[in-house]
Amino acid sequence: MKNRLKVLRAEHDWTQADLAEKLEVSRQTINAIEKGKYDPSLPLAFKIARLFAVNIESIFSDEA
Amino acid sequence: MKNRLKVLRAEHDWTQADLAEKLEVSRQTINAIEKGKYDPSLPLAFKIARLFAVNIESIFSDEA
DNA sequence: ACCTAAAGTAAAACACACTTTACATTAAGA
């Protein structure tokens, strides 16, 4: 799964730590997701989408 | 997280086993998700949404 | 060149997602 987290974060001028705090997860979790180390859980994906006010499919995509 | 899997499955007249096969997961996984025992991974949520040709948010909702 | 914020990374620990096997319960048709 690919994701646009880094771009969305840049658009808002947030650091990984900023985003982590808003999402109530650790900074390492954000880093790992951005680096494609693993995918977020579904609840976290929802939280991310809600924060950026977009739908999940516009952040995450099923491709390699 | 709530989900409409059971309803969607009923609309298509599929058993849990049918759906499991189409999604390439075990029947127990479908049962557990329907019963709210746990949420699917994000990749599985995508697969489910793709199968039913709807977006993730119309199947899963963030409520209690 | 130095300092600092931000990002990257890694290991250990814990919780959750998913599998297989196996058995119990429910529901509905004959």
Next chain:
DNA sequence: TCTTAATGTAAAGTGTGTTTTACTTTAGGT
């Protein structure tokens, strides 16, 4: 009522998601 398909459930095992702690690397400002 008997059978059988469908659903529910449980235990043990594996892999993934997330945390904490801690250290390294990168990049920008001065």
